[in-house]
Amino acid sequence: MSSEVKVPTRVHSSPQNLVGRSVPRETARRLVSGRGRYLDDIHGGEVYHIAYYRSPFARAKFTLGDLTAAASSPGVYRIVTGAELAEVCSPWVTRLDMLPDHVSPPEYALAIDEVYWQGEPVVAVVAKTRAQAEDALDAIEIDWEDLEPVTDAKLALEPDSPLAHPALKSNLALERKLVRGDIDTAFKQAACVVEQDFSFGRQTGVTLEGRGVVARFDPRTEELVVHQSHQAPFQMQEIYAKQLSMPLSKVRVLCPDVGGAFGIKLHAYADEMAAVAIARLLAVPVKYQADRLESFVSDAHARDAQVTARLALDARGHVLGLAFEGLFSFGAVSLYPRGSVGEALQLLEMCGMAYKVPALQGRVRGAFLNKVPTGAYRAVGQPLGSAVMEQLLDKAAATLGIDRFEIRRMNYVVDADLVEDSDAKLRGLSLHQCLDAIQAEINYSQLKQRQEELRAKQVYRGIGLCTFVEQTGVGAWLYGRNGVAAASKESVRLELSASGEVLCHTSASESGQGVHTGLAQIIADTLGCPFDAICVRTGDTQSDPVGGGSWASRGLALGGEAARLAALDLRRTVLSVVAAWKSVDIDRLEIDHGVVSIKDGEVLCSLQQVARAVHYDSTVLPMSPPPSLSVERSFTPSKKPYFIANGIQAAEVEVDIETGQVKVLDFWVVEDCGTVVNPLLVDEQIRGGVVQGIGAALYENCVYDETGQMTNASLADYLVPMASEMPDIHVSHITTPEPETGLGAKGVGEAGTVGAIGAIWTAINDALSPLGVTAQTQPFTPDVILSAVLQQG
């Protein structure tokens, strides 16, 4: 920035109004130019590389043998064992205050004497290069005593089942019930009862960039600096300080560009904890970067549930009651620090939530198994809840001979039904508007007519529909209240610098969603500064204000509101300075495009001139002391636990009943996330979520054999959606601003995934309906489809 101060000469004729506009993400220019700086790109002197010897067994005891050959392997600096690491890193236990019965076994950075899943890190090799570290793994000698693993949730809960972990009293990790109204009477009085089993496969996030850390401990200053590919730097700062018994102030966590996260990079993993502990123990800089094979057996797994559900309706199609049971397959421990319970609890809370359900009885259970621990992955449990309800409604509509749109329309919850205080969060949904919009959008009658015509030619097309409601911008209700040290607010600190640039430090991190572009749009509009004068920084616990990070669709919903509040404060400060400086009544002043003027049009000064006066020459200001041009604001929902977004998705699929192949022909989303700050970014965010949902429904599955080995742990074997299998996805919006914030934005990061799974479930089963069969196992592989077709009577 040159030292020349810009002097404004004119007032812009119209305000910027950037909020709501498709502003491209200029900060991504770096990324398209190959100048991203991801974890493995961080340079800064020599580091040692870590490779882990990972357990080949799901459940075994072990004795470490001779490690000298490995230790003397070329390039090896040290071999580190679990016992050594336990000296500096205490074990951690997931505890949730509101779920005292949820007792997780303790977890160590490296296994000691026993292992509980295939892939658990056992011994660390620290070497000059990763290749040399991997070479040395072959020389490590360990005596294994293979034990019987627990691999099936149902069997795990039998009284005579072995335990997945010796610290457990039972494999039952979770049991929760939700009861509302009189369920027995509802089913007794029902004119129609439909019922179905649902199997949701085990998935993982497959972030294209694996997890990783670069950690340095400086014994001179006793400071630990950790670069990590993560979604929640403040959470990790807290965890490292606690586990390594260090003051919080001595731990700094930085997140560089993050190559995909989706909830997978929200947890504390043993391998990353071990790497950081090794940096502390050996006082040398280390890098650990998970490769793809390790990622499959260490990244959080998700979903994996068996659900049985029943719906009771009267003869006209009104829902009387919903009953469901879900059994979830967790891993060997409850993932730290947020636990593995979210998937099950969100099914319990969200299933049927979009509808008026007078009587409800839900029960979810989770079992500890000798598999990779499960945890948060995009949309957590909500897609299951939507899929179950939508599938049951379609079945009921078919049984009663009611139109599929009509049965939804007549049962949607409306504000008049929401009389309890606890229902307040659900007020103001736009379910009916979304339904009407999608019916028009997909041209339903025409689609249906074409479907009928093709059926006559033995071509089986299906139309899927999935209404969804979604928790976004989740507040302290979820983790804070449970005693989990994860910030639930998002914060923004704005500083007007002497250059006239507006520095925005925020806790609202991102991995490409475009949150920072959105924040800059909000700040530019609210403060009245040029968009390109704003510099957004994030991902550093030393310089950012405390906040959650990027999870639970919070960036714009919470971070955006914090940015708006901060910009309002900074605007007020600037105006008070100018009012005093220029002896003008503050109410007569305005700021636009970085120019402070009197409302009649007289230009007074630029933001830069204000900053220079305050920072460098306060003699011109009749103010003492000079005001601070740095303001910080936070936001978290207080009147409700989260902001509910809603919408509906539709899919058209073709099922080949000879080969079992499913082709997704077309896909539509109508979504209400309140104020849309940037449609360009929001729309592709939704599409990305949809594709992850389609992937879940059609391809993705962590396949385990009965010995607890994951048998498809490579990207060649675990199928993910690629461009050629995906359809174009049409996105449109209904806008119901969130009333709790001035911005009015709800979250949108998970919306695509919440509804897409159910849209594929209902589409496939609509396609199969002429055969009188139902497919009920996700992913809907050709095998699953053909098995369903063979059920034909």
Place this chain on the structure above:
Amino acid sequence: MQVKNEADITLTINGQERSFNVPVRRNLVDFLRHDVGLTGSHVGCESGICGACNVRVDGVVVRGCLMFAVQADGCQVDTIEGITESGEAAELQQAFLERNALQCGYCTPGMLMTSLELVQSGKAASREEIREELSGNFCRCTGYHAIVDAVEHVMERAKP
């Protein structure tokens, strides 16, 4: 027999001829990233599935993880840094930005490599054909839709 673990290679990287002594087992993308310092090419799966490591060798886009650095001896290797510097990818890069055809950006260098090869082939392609061409590049963030939009836009403009 003497086992040779390292080899001297000379290759042209982004237009500049350079010589290196490399371990014979080092693959091309690791060599480019860690020995040459060109970190724009990424490692996603190390098994030739994801395309994050796509680079151009003698004018053909290949998987940087499925080729040893020593196999590139005497070759012309172009990376995202090279096609950015030369400007040949500029139109695609601009289209990716304008259509938000990337989120985390980790797949993007490889995706651009593949897309550029398609654009430069001069052949016409429908959206479906563009999807086929891109089906060797995994993107976990976008819905592919915007990527197809961006490539389609540039191909339209490149039409004679």
